[in-house]
Amino acid sequence: MKNYLLQILILPLFLTVSCTYDPNPVIEHPTDSYLTGTGAFMVNEGNFRAGNGSLSFFSYDSSKIFNDIFYDINRRVLGDIPYSMTISGTYGYIVVNNSGKIEIVKVHDLASVKTIIGLISPRYISFVAADKAYISSLYSDSVAVLDAATNSIKGYIDVRHPSESIASIYTTAYIARWTGDNKIMVVNTATDLVTDSIEVGMEPESMVIDRFETLWVLCNGGWKRDHYAELVAINTMTNTIVKRFTFPSVNDSPTCLQIDGSGENLYFLLNGVRIMSVNAENLPAQEFIPAGSRNFYKLGINPENGDIFVTDVVDYQQKGYVLMYKSDGAFIRMMQADIIPGAFCFKIEDHGTTD
Amino acid sequence: MKKVLFNIVFIAMPLLLPAQQGVRNDTIQINEVIIRRMASGEQLPGYKTVRIDSSALAHYGNKDIADLLSGNSTVIIKSYGAGGIATPAFRGTGAGHTQVAWNNISINNPMTGQFDLSLVPAGLIDKVDIYFGAGSMDINGGGLGGLINLTTAPDWKERFSILLNPSAGSFGQYSGLLRLNAGTDRLQSSTKLIMQSADNNFPYLNTVNGGEPVQEIRKNDQVRQKGVTEDLSFRLPGGTLTAKFWYQSVFRNLPEPIISMQGNSGETQRDESLRSLVNYSRDKGPVLLDLTGAVISDNLHYVNTIASIDSRNSSERFVLRGSSELKIGSKTRLRTDMGEELSVVRTNNYSGIKQRNTLTASGVLETYFSDRLSGRLLMRETMSDRKMFYPDFSTGAQARIIPGRELFISANFSRNSKIPSLNDLYWSPGGNQDLRSETSLSSELMVTASADISSFLKMKAGLTGYYSLISDMIQWKPGDFSWWEAENTGTIRTSGVESSLVFTYATSVVRVTADAGYTLTFAADESRNQAIYVPVHRINGIIRFATDHFYGRYAANFSSRRYLIADNTQFLPAYWISDLGIGSRLGSPGASVDISLDVTNILNASYQSIAWYPMPGRAFLISVAFKLNNRK
Numbered sequence: 001m002k003n004y005l006l007q008i009l010i011l012p013l014f015l016t017v018s019c020t021y022d023p024n025p026v027i028e029h030p031t032d033s034y035l036t037g038t039g040a041f042m043v044n045e046g047n048f049r050a051g052n053g054s055l056s057f058f059s060y061d062s063s064k065i066f067n068d069i070f071y072d073i074n075r076r077v078l079g080d081i082p083y084s085m086t087i088s089g090t091y092g093y094i095v096v097n098n099s100g101k102i103e104i105v106k107v108h109d110l111a112s113v114k115t116i117i118g119l120i121s122p123r124y125i126s127f128v129a130a131d132k133a134y135i136s137s138l139y140s141d142s143v144a145v146l147d148a149a150t151n152s153i154k155g156y157i158d159v160r161h162p163s164e165s166i167a168s169i170y171t172t173a174y175i176a177r178w179t180g181d182n183k184i185m186v187v188n189t190a191t192d193l194v195t196d197s198i199e200v201g202m203e204p205e206s207m208v209i210d211r212f213e214t215l216w217v218l219c220n221g222g223w224k225r226d227h228y229a230e231l232v233a234i235n236t237m238t239n240t241i242v243k244r245f246t247f248p249s250v251n252d253s254p255t256c257l258q259i260d261g262s263g264e265n266l267y268f269l270l271n272g273v274r275i276m277s278v279n280a281e282n283l284p285a286q287e288f289i290p291a292g293s294r295n296f297y298k299l300g301i302n303p304e305n306g307d308i309f310v311t312d313v314v315d316y317q318q319k320g321y322v323l324m325y326k327s328d329g330a331f332i333r334m335m336q337a338d339i340i341p342g343a344f345c346f347k348i349e350d351h352g353t354t355d
Numbered sequence: 356m357k358k359v360l361f362n363i364v365f366i367a368m369p370l371l372l373p374a375q376q377g378v379r380n381d382t383i384q385i386n387e388v389i390i391r392r393m394a395s396g397e398q399l400p401g402y403k404t405v406r407i408d409s410s411a412l413a414h415y416g417n418k419d420i421a422d423l424l425s426g427n428s429t430v431i432i433k434s435y436g437a438g439g440i441a442t443p444a445f446r447g448t449g450a451g452h453t454q455v456a457w458n459n460i461s462i463n464n465p466m467t468g469q470f471d472l473s474l475v476p477a478g479l480i481d482k483v484d485i486y487f488g489a490g491s492m493d494i495n496g497g498g499l500g501g502l503i504n505l506t507t508a509p510d511w512k513e514r515f516s517i518l519l520n521p522s523a524g525s526f527g528q529y530s531g532l533l534r535l536n537a538g539t540d541r542l543q544s545s546t547k548l549i550m551q552s553a554d555n556n557f558p559y560l561n562t563v564n565g566g567e568p569v570q571e572i573r574k575n576d577q578v579r580q581k582g583v584t585e586d587l588s589f590r591l592p593g594g595t596l597t598a599k600f601w602y603q604s605v606f607r608n609l610p611e612p613i614i615s616m617q618g619n620s621g622e623t624q625r626d627e628s629l630r631s632l633v634n635y636s637r638d639k640g641p642v643l644l645d646l647t648g649a650v651i652s653d654n655l656h657y658v659n660t661i662a663s664i665d666s667r668n669s670s671e672r673f674v675l676r677g678s679s680e681l682k683i684g685s686k687t688r689l690r691t692d693m694g695e696e697l698s699v700v701r702t703n704n705y706s707g708i709k710q711r712n713t714l715t716a717s718g719v720l721e722t723y724f725s726d727r728l729s730g731r732l733l734m735r736e737t738m739s740d741r742k743m744f745y746p747d748f749s750t751g752a753q754a755r756i757i758p759g760r761e762l763f764i765s766a767n768f769s770r771n772s773k774i775p776s777l778n779d780l781y782w783s784p785g786g787n788q789d790l791r792s793e794t795s796l797s798s799e800l801m802v803t804a805s806a807d808i809s810s811f812l813k814m815k816a817g818l819t820g821y822y823s824l825i826s827d828m829i830q831w832k833p834g835d836f837s838w839w840e841a842e843n844t845g846t847i848r849t850s851g852v853e854s855s856l857v858f859t860y861a862t863s864v865v866r867v868t869a870d871a872g873y874t875l876t877f878a879a880d881e882s883r884n885q886a887i888y889v890p891v892h893r894i895n896g897i898i899r900f901a902t903d904h905f906y907g908r909y910a911a912n913f914s915s916r917r918y919l920i921a922d923n924t925q926f927l928p929a930y931w932i933s934d935l936g937i938g939s940r941l942g943s944p945g946a947s948v949d950i951s952l953d954v955t956n957i958l959n960a961s962y963q964s965i966a967w968y969p970m971p972g973r974a975f976l977i978s979v980a981f982k983l984n985n986r987k
Contacts, residue, residue, distance in 0.1 A: 051563075101616045
């Protein structure tokens with residue numbers, strides 16, 4: 001009896017010796033990955049401060065989705081709240097918001113090239129020239145300027161407010177001051193100086209540029225719901241507002257403005273996917289693809305074939321889904337991604353890339 | 356209106372005759388045991404309560420209560436690293452389902468409904484009692500998982516004593532505790548002061564930056580803490596009048612999770628609390644009475660420089676409680692309790708000042724049918740802001756299985772509810788004033804035994820099984836707009852087994868105690884997956900020895916993997932942590948010096964309690980305690 005008792009009490013001593021070497025979270029994930037051919041990257045944001053963000057890829061070649069591919073290739077987690085991804089040349093830039101970093105990878109095998117750290121809550125990276133990109137920030141009043149030749153931060157542009165989406169044309173970049181503000185800052189990309197500002201609706205959340213070089217700004221009205229959401233068109237030659245559509249209910253909170261490859265049709269989320277011609281005189285009254293019971297979160301339009309990708313985050317706790325539709329709205333397939341599947345980045349073989 | 360209400364409550368208290376919460380036994384228990392004594396004023400027939408060993412409490416004098424419970428109980432402590440926020444959880448429930456009380460008065464923050472145990476230096480506390488499950492209802496409602504009662508109490512045998520206990524340890528840890536007790540048979544004063552400081556610049560493994568783990572030094576994790584308590588007790592004819600005061604101030608830098616690479620975000624938090632109470636306890640005569648008035652004030656100032664957050668939160672709670680107890684014959688007692696609590700919160704996170712008025716009335720009937728069978732029934736009605744809730748209840752029974760033997764079987768069944776926290780109701784945005792209370796239906800079955808194996812060797816053992824169904828769980832979920840909203844969601848089921856085994860070997864020369872515990876916990880919603888951060892298995896084992904001049908302690912704790920997401924595909928790995936302490940006590944009973952060395956995490960295990968917040972590896976603490984003592 002005494003011997004047995006002694007063994008029970010001593011056992012923990014020996015078990016302690018075999019304690020886990022790596023204390024960080026363990027993620028059980030599929031082991032296959034397939035990156036050749038065209039497809040769409042999706043950043044799965046994961047839960048705030050849980051560090052369980054990941055990257056997925058839908059391959060047109062195999063018609064399959066491959067999840068957690070950054071970890072598969074690089075054997076480390078992507079980070080906390082990967083928020084957006086942009087491809088420039090043969091490199092992919094994954095903006096990891098709450099980790100304060102950008103992971104630079106080779107697009108074709110996802111091997112890590114460099115990690116840019118020390119960024120303050122970065123949201124989007126937008127290439128304004130072949131060798132230069134701007135990085136917006138949720139908390140900083142400055143937009144970081146990336147030297148793409150060296151992949152290092154070479155300066156900052158003070159826009160006097162946190163920033164969100166960025167759109168550029170020729171030597172002009174438009175930077176949206178999203179949270180609690182209503183301005184678009186105009187920046188000369190040659191000098192990195194603010195040259196103008198444009199007052200739009202409350203909380204400009206997303207922007208695109210159409211085939212007529214008109215900047216479209218979707219203002220979601222603010223989280224307090226004390227302003228009406230608006231869709232604003234701006235002439236990029238004069239930086240003046242040429243159209244202004246106000247959403248009918250103060251509770252309308254449209255998000256995620258996108259445009260198709262032809263630059264003729266706008267898409268956004270409001271109780272589903274809505275579509276609108278850039279020549280339309282009214283906002284779309286109905287959903288093109290109703291959300292139904294799904295919890296649509298982010299939207300992407302394949303610039304090459306017009307396929308519509310939309311994410312369903314379910315309850316923001318469990319793994320979400322990516323739904324794929326043809327440009328005419330016909331359902332193609334639904335695929336399980338990871339937690340909070342978010343922004344899309346399309347990989348277009350032999351035709352360059354776009355975010 | 357407030358004055359009128361207070362007057363009514365005060366007038367009503369004497370009318371609620373008789374009695375009180377029983378005569379509190381101030382005997383210092385040597386072992387951590389399940390309190391289960393027939394015919395005692397302190398027991399709860401049919402319920403599980405555990406008192407932390409007094410020597411363990413003394414051993415942790417320069418640490419916090421979170422460290423104490425983590426190393427000496429099966430309570431789960433979720434900690435954001437050394438000095439970080441640490442919240443307790445029982446039996447698969449969350450931090451909001453655990454009540455923490457100071458001398459029977461709840462000190463959970465009314466805004467969050469939780470309590471941060473890292474804010475309580477163990478050196479300021481004299482007793483720690485853990486009430487599991489429905490046992491918590493004896494002190495307060497709302498502890499669906501359980502309750503931790505922190506008690507400060509005078510030692511009436513003291514005439515004068517002074518204890519000065521400085522310590523220094525790894526990672527810039529310094530602490531100083533001063534206890535000053537003085538008194539007579541009629542009057543006792545106990546004053547405790549503590550100051551603690553820690554840089555917490557410990558090395559840890561980081562696998563985020565590359566394929567191979569990298570050792571880094573934790574930054575921006577400094578903590579500065581100071582506290583003072585004063586207990587004044589007067590013995591009056593037939594009763595005792597007590598006044599207690601506790602001031603605590605903690606400033607800490609909050610480090611980033613290691614997954615973040617944006618550098619120091621300038622996150623800081625200052626917690627400041629002022630707690631005071633006055634108690635009158637009449638402990639003689641056929642009618643016992645206990646009256647308490649308390650004022651609890653908490654301030655929390657959180658700053659995040661990068662995110663431009665300056666969150667200022669202030670709460671004040673005014674508590675009145677009265678209990679009376681009537682002995683009916685020699686075997687039955689009837690207790691009635693009444694409580695009134697006014698919470699007032701000022702914060703820039705609500706739209707305006709918010710307050711809540713909660714009135715509770717309880718009745719407890721406890722009967723000892725014979726020396727083999729006892730039973731207990733508790734009924735409680737709660738009214739909050741003029742809204743009546745369904746009454747809670749708890750019924751338990753205990754039976755001695757074999758006459759003359761210390762072998763008992765106990766069972767209880769209860770309904771307990773927790774009203775939403777004020778953040779759940781009023782946080783802007785997302786607070787939801789339509790929330791319902793969370794409700795638990797629980798059942799519990801226990802077998803406990805103790806035996807003298809020989810004149811030197813004693814054994815105590817306990818085995819408990821429980822099952823709870825908690826409905827209307829409150830969770831924050833993304834709403835229709837850009838913010839999260841509080842809502843009543845589904846149901847979770849928790850079930851498990853808790854076992855404990857204690858051997859004590861005591862001679863005139865040496866005393867050795869071996870204490871082991873194991874818990875098996877299942878907590879799942881409709882998906883049947885284990886709830887996040889709830890380990891299925893936990894084991895703790897402690898071996899202690901003491902002679903006249905030397906003592907030692909070895910403790911080992913195991914936690915199985917803790918899942919991080921609902922589908923259980925991500926988890927924190929299991930870990931074993933072991934601590935070692937040795938010491939020597941020199942001098943006489945009147946004047947002594949106690950020198951001790953503690954080594955925590957002796958095998959330098961790498962682990963995390965919360966994902967991406969590393970815990971310290973091996974750490975040393977040297978402590979010297981000088982004590983002058985004059986006892987009756």
